[in-house]
Amino acid sequence: DAKTxxxxxxxxxxxxxxxxxxxxxxxxxxxxxYWYRQIHSQGPQYIIHGLKNNETNEMASLIITEDRxxxxxxxPHATLRDTAVYxxxxxxxxxxxxxxxxxxxxxxxxxxxx
Amino acid sequence: ExxxxxxxxxxxxxxxxxxxVTCSQNMxxxxxxxxxxxxxxxxxxxxxxxxxxxxxxxxVPEGYKVSRKEKRNFPLILESPSPNQTSLYFCASxxxxxxxxxxxxxxxxxxTVT
Numbered sequence: 001d002a003k004t005x006x007x008x009x010x011x012x013x014x015x016x017x018x019x020x021x022x023x024x025x026x027x028x029x030x031x032x033x034y035w036y037r038q039i040h041s042q043g044p045q046y047i048i049h050g051l052k053n054n055e056t057n058e059m060a061s062l063i064i065t066e067d068r069x070x071x072x073x074x075x076p077h078a079t080l081r082d083t084a085v086y087x088x089x090x091x092x093x094x095x096x097x098x099x100x101x102x103x104x105x106x107x108x109x110x111x112x113x114x
Numbered sequence: 115e116x117x118x119x120x121x122x123x124x125x126x127x128x129x130x131x132x133x134x135v136t137c138s139q140n141m142x143x144x145x146x147x148x149x150x151x152x153x154x155x156x157x158x159x160x161x162x163x164x165x166x167x168x169x170x171x172x173x174v175p176e177g178y179k180v181s182r183k184e185k186r187n188f189p190l191i192l193e194s195p196s197p198n199q200t201s202l203y204f205c206a207s208x209x210x211x212x213x214x215x216x217x218x219x220x221x222x223x224x225x226t227v228t
Contacts, residue, residue: 034214043118043204043219044157091214100145101159101172102206102214 004088009109012082018075020108022088025069031090033064033071036102039084044102047073047086078112085109116141120205120220127195128228135190135223137205143218144210146188147172148180150201151222157204163188164210195227 005023012018024033034049048055048062050071055062061074075082087107118139127133139146147162149172159172163182177199179191188207192199205220 032215041202041222041224043206043222044217045219046216049215089214100147100162100208100213100217102149102157102217104156 004090004105006086006088006105006108008106009111011111011113012075012078014080014112014114015077018078018082018110018112020073020075020086020088020110021070022073023070024088024090027068027090028092030092032092033062033068034089034091035060035062035073035086036089036104037084037086038104038107039081044087044104075110078110080112080114083110083112116218118205118207118218118220120203120223122223123221124224126226126228129196130194133192133195133225135192135203135205135225137188137190137220138186139188139205139207139218140186141207141218142185143207144185145212145217146182146205146207147217148178148188148190149204149206150174150199151204152201160190160203192225195225197227199225200227201225 032049032051035047036044038044048060050062064071085107087104121136144165148160149157151157158174160178161180163169203223206217208217
């Protein structure tokens, strides 16, 4: 897996957009960017993933730079329930073997304040 | 509602007393997996299963057993628990063509072995 770098913590006001950055300067052409989050002691939750185009779903948007060396997860209207550790993972997009094993780095603790 | 369920959610037991943590999913997923999560060590995979009757060791299988007799269930068995198995355990599932895309996690089982 390509190495990822995330800030250890961020704050966001409730109702505002939360923009979580991730650097992955060694990403290779067949590696996707995935985002998961983990609310304190709950099971991790898949958020979104992308290859090179920007992606949006009901939870978030993912913006990947043109050179693919960094990306930003955007929670458009953060709520208190979005307080969690957010993990950026870079992994090839094929199935099989150990590619199913989730491994998290240190992630970013996002605190949404009232 | 699509979900992964685990039981029990909390368990305190004594060294050597056999226990089983159940995991069930209702999404017809082929892939299922068990993880443990410990402070400072992140998520570590214990066992995984690609389909019925197909299981394989993860990174930390010692002291654990699993079985996959039915597609929906993937119980984790501790034949003789020891204090170093005190941990937070998560079960996960996904379709087999997804890699780490869209894995669903259970709520967790907090196990204490005294």
